[in-house]
Amino acid sequence: xxxxxxxxxxIGRGFIGALLSGAGYEVYxxxxxxxxxxxxxxxxxxxxxxxxxENQSFLVSGVxxxxxxxxxxxxxxxxxxxDLITTxxxxxxxxxxxxxxxxxxxxxxxxxxVIACENMIGGTDHLKSEIFKHLSEEEQTRxxxxxxxxNSAVDRxxxxxxxxDLLSVSVEPFFEWVIEQSKVKGNxxxxxxxxxxxxxxxxxxxxxxxxxxxHAVAAYxxxxxGLATIKEAIENSEVRSIVQSALNETSTLLVKEYGFNExxxxxxxxxxxxxxxxxxxxxxxxxxxxxxxxxxGFDDRLVAPARRLLDMGITPDYLAVxxxxxxxxxxxxxxxxxxxxxxxxxxxxSGALQEVSQLPENHxxxxxxxxxxxxx
Numbered sequence: 146x147x148x149x150x151x152x153x154x155x156i157g158r159g160f161i162g163a164l165l166s167g168a169g170y171e172v173y174x175x176x177x178x179x180x181x182x183x184x185x186x187x188x189x190x191x192x193x194x195x196x197x198x199e200n201q202s203f204l205v206s207g208v209x210x211x212x213x214x215x216x217x218x219x220x221x222x223x224x225x226x227x228d229l230i231t232t233x234x235x236x237x238x239x240x241x242x243x244x245x246x247x248x249x250x251x252x253x254x255x256x257x258x259v260i261a262c263e264n265m266i267g268g269t270d271h272l273k274s275e276i277f278k279h280l281s282e283e284e285q286t287r288x289x290x291x292x293x294x295x296n297s298a299v300d301r302x303x304x305x306x307x308x309x310d311l312l313s314v315s316v317e318p319f320f321e322w323v324i325e326q327s328k329v330k331g332n333x334x335x336x337x338x339x340x341x342x343x344x345x346x347x348x349x350x351x352x353x354x355x356x357x358x359x360h361a362v363a364a365y366x367x368x369x370x371g372l373a374t375i376k377e378a379i380e381n382s383e384v385r386s387i388v389q390s391a392l393n394e395t396s397t398l399l400v401k402e403y404g405f406n407e408x409x410x411x412x413x414x415x416x417x418x419x420x421x422x423x424x425x426x427x428x429x430x431x432x433x434x435x436x437x438x439x440x441x442g443f444d445d446r447l448v449a450p451a452r453r454l455l456d457m458g459i460t461p462d463y464l465a466v467x468x469x470x471x472x473x474x475x476x477x478x479x480x481x482x483x484x485x486x487x488x489x490x491x492x493x494x495s496g497a498l499q500e501v502s503q504l505p506e507n508h509x510x511x512x513x514x515x516x517x518x519x520x521x
Contacts, residue, residue: 146170147227149220149249151242152234153181153210155303159193159314161233161262164322166205168336173223175245177214184311185210191312196304196425201318217245224249228257229334232272233299236265243275250276250288256331258293260324266349269296269328293330298323298349300356304426317426319416323348347403351410354395355417357446358467362391363421364434365470369521376427379418389418390463395450397459431476438481441471443503452510462517465510469518472498494518 148165150157153176165172176182185191190206211219224230224246234242239261246259259276261268273294277285301320308315326333326341333341342348360375366387367378378384392414400407420426434440441448451464472494476482488497494515498504504511 146229147173147223148229148231149173149175149223149227151175151213151230151232151246152238153178153185154233155306155314155316156262156299156301157233158191158205158312159303159316160299160301160320161231161322162208163193163203163205164336164338165229165231166207168334170207170229172208173220173227174208174210175213175220175223175242176210177212179212179215180311182210182212188312191314192310194308194313194315195318196315196423197318198425213242213245220245221249221252225252228331230257230259231262232260232268233262236263236268236271239263239268239272240275243272244279246272247276247279250292251280251284253288253291256291256293258295258329258331258334260295260297262297262299262322264299266353267296269294269325291330293328295325295328296345297325298345298352300352302420302426304428315425317420317423319420321352347399347405350403351399351405351413353446354399354450355392355414356420358395358450358464359388359392359417359421360433361440361446361471362388362463362467364430365437365467365474367430368434368474368476369470372430374427374429375421375433376424378430379421385418387463387466388421391461391467392417394454394459394461394464398450398454398457401457402453431479434471434474434476435479436481437471437474437479437485438501441468441485441498441501447471448502448504448510452504452508455509460513461510462513465513465517466521468498468510468514469521472514472518473521 148170150162153174162172186209190204192202194202213220261272299322302317304315323340325345327343363375363378366384372378396410399405447468451461454461474482475486495511498511498514
């Protein structure tokens with residue numbers, strides 16, 4: 146079995162490539178980083194370390210690299226042979242790899258699957274739309290019948306790397322890779338650690354409203370307390386209480402909306418908080434909290450669950466505290482934080498929140514957040 150994976154960075158090597166190799170795929174990394182590609186071809190293997198007290202590691206073998214900048218034709222030829230094409234390049238880079246993937250898919254005559262493993266909702270749908278820009282209508286029809294484009298949800302924290310070896314990578318022990326089974330073409334890829342589901346949305350929102358919500362609340366509440374890292378924040382009793390209470394609120398939403406088993410979901414929440422405590426992957430609160438305008442968006446990790454709880458008649462007190470702390474986040478090296486501070490100065494807390502979060506005028510969340518803001 147052959148897999149072509151776009152992106153030989155830390156997530157590519159430490160997560161997706163490692164699982165594909167472990168599943169018996171011959172993995173070809175496509176990337177523009179000449180040093181990494183040359184090292185992959187010279188070594189044919191690399192070490193993955195698990196960021197934990199146990200300091201376990203394992204070897205990933207059966208891997209090769211192709212310089213997608215210098216040898217695009219080689220990437221196209223390998224895609225024509227591949228059973229699986231995956232990406233971990235970042236949402237903004239998908240449009241740049243789409244043409245190469247399209248050229249490879251034109252040459253295929255057997256079923257295969259393309260899966261974008263990006264931190265975005267509908268990543269494969271987006272990649273497919275970019276790929277189809279480079280195909281005629283006839284090619285689109287033929288490829289749609291042959292190639293699967295399942296969406297996926299991925300979750301694994303990669304800490305700041307301090308490895309002497311260029312290829313070695315450190316990742317957290319926890320990971321989750323969920324794939325939309327209904328859109329798979331041909332045989333379902335057998336990859337240990339992958340979960341196949343019919344409906345991906347509940348799992349995307351479970352991750353968004355637990356991992357991302359918890360991370361953001363810890364960052365903003367931690368920053369407000371003058372704490373430097375997520376680990377320091379989650380070990381502060383007051384911040385931890387806010388984070389736990391906010392995740393209790395999102396748990397109520399997720400269990401009610403999607404029917405998750407309550408006990409299993411609460412165990413999932415415990416795992417997530419344990420991840421925040423891991424000293425080996427702890428990040429600065431200013432890095433986790435960066436881009437607060439985006440994180441306070443209408444459909445994002447804080448405002449979305451809060452307004453949906455209000456629609457159910459449930460008051461999201463602690464999500465509102467997290468939002469208020471996000472509005473108070475005034476880190477002077479963050480452009481979006483500075484923009485929010487100016488909005489608060491010009492329009493007040495309620496006006497700033499309404500503009501940033503695109504909430505309707507007089508939405509009940511606005512008054513609730515303003516109350517929490519004034520009490521912080």
